[in-house]
Amino acid sequence: MECWGFLPAIAACLLGIVVSQTTLAPAVTDTTVGEFVTATPMILSTTAPGCSALNTSTCEPCAPGSYYDNDTLLCSCCPDPGLCLFPGACLACSRGFYQSLSGQQQCLPCNNGFYTDVTGSPLCKSCPPGSFSNNTGADTCMSCSPGSFSSQQNSTSCRPCPQGTFCNSTSCAQCPTCPVGTESLQVAAKECTPCRPGMHKAPHQNMCQICNSGFFQVRWGQENCDVCPENHYCPSPDVNPIQCPNDAFCPQGSTAPGYCMETFFRKSGETCELAPVTIALLVIGGGVAILFAILFGLRRKRDTDRELSMVRAPLLRKERPQGRYYGIPCDAEPVYAGW
Template identity: 70%
Template structure:
């Protein structure tokens, strides 16, 4: 009897040591672990422990967030499935999964812990539920451990968003994690498939908030800035559609005539005078050129007319004397 009492105390101390070593919600001690940590009396010829070393009277159902596994000695020795010797012997659900019920059984190919659905997350182990993503954040995958902020140009205005939406036409989201969109400013626009507002092109205008398109600057007006109303074109200027500034004829020399520019009277007078001067210059130039040519020709002929001849007499008459006609 005394020996049995000592043996009971020893077994109780070993079991308590196993309980104290289970400090976290990690997978419970298996049969192999028990065989290492628990020293029990064995029958001659045997080496494996038995359930008799455990106090199965303390068995309780696994709580929410955990589940029973029949491959664990601390659970399989309990009288009913779903019970384990103490809570730490139950398997905890990992991050991204949850389990809301007590006494759940685990089996191969059929997980007890459920994955958090899209739009929800769980960053704790042994959880009995998942948390919904807050507005401005989303979780697109199952078993998410966190939510991501909506990117710039997208938004989520409710909780548990599985994805963020592109802002509607005429609006944008300038910040990340946006809960709502803001309308495009005057001078800007945005189509439904675009993420950010765009400045109106040159020659277009838009003076309202939250517009999808810009308007072409009308004829006889000009639009120097896309966020102001079209300005009436001056009477002496041209302003076709899409003008950003009025176009003028060259001052003094031209004037507006309908949709074109024409020569001013002073320009016509100057052209006539200028043409006459040019013509006179050409005539003078031609005459002078002709005179120069004549002078050059005269100089070329002078040596021939004044060539010296040697003195001599023919028939008693000097050779350089002027010829005299005899009259016959």
């Protein structure tokens, strides 16, 4: 570069950083975020700041990312975050892009889970709970659809509601539990269904439960079951209690009528009593049992006597030794001597 004139101007031209704001043709700009077009060196035919006393045609515009400062006659970095596409102007980052540093030549796209919905943003914002973003450079977050949720910030997707919960609107941060008496059998449920007759669901339960034995429930969407009343029986939890027969017993919570044993018992008020034939049989049976006990005792005594006799027999048959007593053999017949 050939420069003449004042020394400051010569130094500026030697550095190649002085530009004319009055005669410089604007550079071609591209509004696509993340790209820039530098200005082509311009030929100056008229005076310009810093080059007014120079007879030169080679002064170049400031480089992208900087602008011409009239006070210092120097190219300076753009003071605010953004993108300088041509000398003397800084272009703000488009929606979905950001730049946190000054003097940068391009903007950066927001990451997944983040977005920015304004231009010239230095930072991206987190997607709030109930929304998500699965693309870079997003200028908005998408809401979770009914039946799904996202409970954290920066979510890149939504999850389906688990069993026993539901979401009937968009942007659910949590899936609430189905109210009492209702349930959701499938995941990603948008609504809950009421419990069928014969079933119930308490607040601490996730699924409908069958009524216990001796209870009934004939309505839809109930929290509790009712106990089968007295003088009725409930064979199934989804039917109304049935009246107890006259000859049967049905206490509270009965699943079937209870009967006295025919022939031997009969109903008497709220209890069963022995029938006359049962009493007669008991008397006869008692007599037979006593007689049997006596006979058994006698036989047992006879067997005992027989065993004792068998034990004594060898002792009675033991032979005495041969000898004489008073001059008479022991085995001699007695003789009458007379007196």
